[in-house]
Ligand SMILES: O=C(O)C(=O)C[C@H](O)[C@H](O)CO
């Protein structure tokens with residue numbers, strides 16, 4: 001089998017997505033997600049201008065060799081653009097291999113390790129009451145695990161909180177939106193949010209919370225301690241993780257479980273965190289961390305240290321990434337949980353898929369490959385529109401982590 005053609009499809013059904021399609025001489029094709037929220041066209045150019053020309057004529061079954069060729073061959077190591085581009089190729093090649101074998105992808109990875117993939121979704125509210133009503137709605141839909149975020153009194157916009165009905169942080173504009181951040185009101189408020197959640201919903205529900213890189217290590221330690229009575233499933237991204245040592249301080253002060261890694265793109269970003277048992281869940285996922293081939297190495301390292309997976313699954317990761325992740329989750333021995341932020345109906349229509357949700361669990365489906373396709377004609381109806389993630393500033397105007 002040989003690769004005869006490959007191209008990117010950029011479409012915006014509700015939000016921007018970049019998809020790589022690889023076609024072979026035997027008519028089998030595979031697709032991979034290449035979306036990097038707010039920097040989409042950089043990956044599209046990296047693939048179109050620099051990677052695709054090197055793929056034509058290669059044997060798509062040589063996934064490992066092609067991965068090494070693209071990684072080592074770039075000379076410039078790692079980084080979100082490179083690793084998302086490699087991830088897209090890798091996912092498309094696994095899709096081709098599984099389709100050629102006429103098997104769902106999870107079978108090639110080693111077969112199923114569980115009956116279903118436990119997922120969590122997002123309950124967001126402008127205040128505690130609205131957030132609690134959203135939790136109730138997700139519980140009614142069957143979710144066993146729910147991430148809870150609410151507006152902080154005194155702050156006009158906060159990460160995770162919708163302005164209108166639904167929450168989409170990437171705003172269509174020519175420059176990023178600006179929001180205000182202040183740590184003290186947030187630290188006072190967050191325990192009240194989870195106290196209200198336990199009062200109303202009891203203990204038979206997993207509660208999660210995303211700090212979104214906003215705190216210093218000692219502030220994160222204080223928050224983890226303050227949240228201990230409400231027994232969270234995890235506290236996510238408590239502090240920016242470039243400094244892996246910083247997590248030691250958090251660990252010394254709290255037993256609230258810690259998850260991090262949605263912005264990581266290689267095993268080197270999390271090696272110390274895992275080997276020193278400074279985190280409980282690793283959030284790196286297929287599209288941003290070099291595809292199935294590289295994520296498998298991260299998961300294997302994590303398994304040695306009882307760190308479990310909790311892959312990123314926000315709506316800026318396309319259904320292609322979600323489908324592939326669900327196959328991975330079905331197999332990986334040290335699975336923890338999977339994020340599932342439900343896509344807009346237009347997105348689902350452009351990406352027909354075999355995966356499904358039932359009673360809090362997801363199932364990858366039995367279609368050969370990863371089970372997700374793209375309707376290229378429909379995709380053309382949604383042209384790319386520039387969009388940016390917001391930035392955050394403190395009250396005095398200093399830049400902060402969004
Ligand atoms: O889903 C999460 O946990 C996020 O933090 C979502 C991110 O803000 C989003 O994916 C950025 O593109």
Ligand SMILES: [Mg+2]
Pocket residue numbers: 210212236237262
């Ligand atoms: Mg997050």
